[in-house]
Amino acid sequence: SCSKDEPKQASGPEARAQAHSSGGVTLMPEEPRAGAMLRALVTGDGEVRWERNGEPLMASGETLPTAGFKKGDVIRVLVGPPGAEKTAEAVLVNAPPVIRSVRLSPRPFHKGDDITAEAQGFDPDGDAVSYKYEWTVNGESVYGADEQMLPSGSFVRGDEVAVSVTARDSESAGEVFKAPFGRASNAPPKFSSAPPVDFTGRFIYKPVVA
Secondary structure, three states: OOOOOOOOOOOOOOOOOEOOOOOOEEEEOOOOEOOOEEEEEEOOOOOEEEEEOOEEOOOOOOEEEOOOOOOOOEEEEEEOOOOOOEEEEEEOEOOOOEEEEEEEEOOOOEOOOOEEEEEEEEOOOOOOOEEEEEEEEOOEEOOOOOOOEEOHHHOOOOOEEEEEEEEEOOOOEOOOEEEEEEEOEOOOOEEOOOOOOOOOOOOOOOEEOO
């Protein structure tokens, strides 16, 4: 969006808060992200007002929540009477996505099962999110296992299975979410033979434990 005063917008993750030396007000943190709490460090007295992309906000006081804001938004704080205010501004930088949960199935799992992990997350800026999975068996990474599914041949009975998931947008990655799964238990017995369709006599089934 364009502002009334057309403040200069920084771009990219390296954009930093810009504090004007108008005497006594600074915005923190230096690299604010959407969803963060902005704080104006004010020297002296005066009414505090806030703007977003040049538009006045219904906010006062020395803090401003930025939930619902987007990267690239220009936030300005003004302290004091119009025409003689102290000002500082900051450009919101990219916020990495956050994983809320990872659902693992099936539960319980056995030798011979394919295991699936499904991550649920969000991006504060509304960016598209992709997920990278890293599976471990007994603490060791499984080579090539970076998708949602861990093939059944990757573990045996008694093995400890876990998955680490990283969410990323087009600019940065979020924190790793670690999800322990547990130990693979015995597979239930299953029949390895079946009678012919036209069989009419006695047939003995042979259970096999995997």
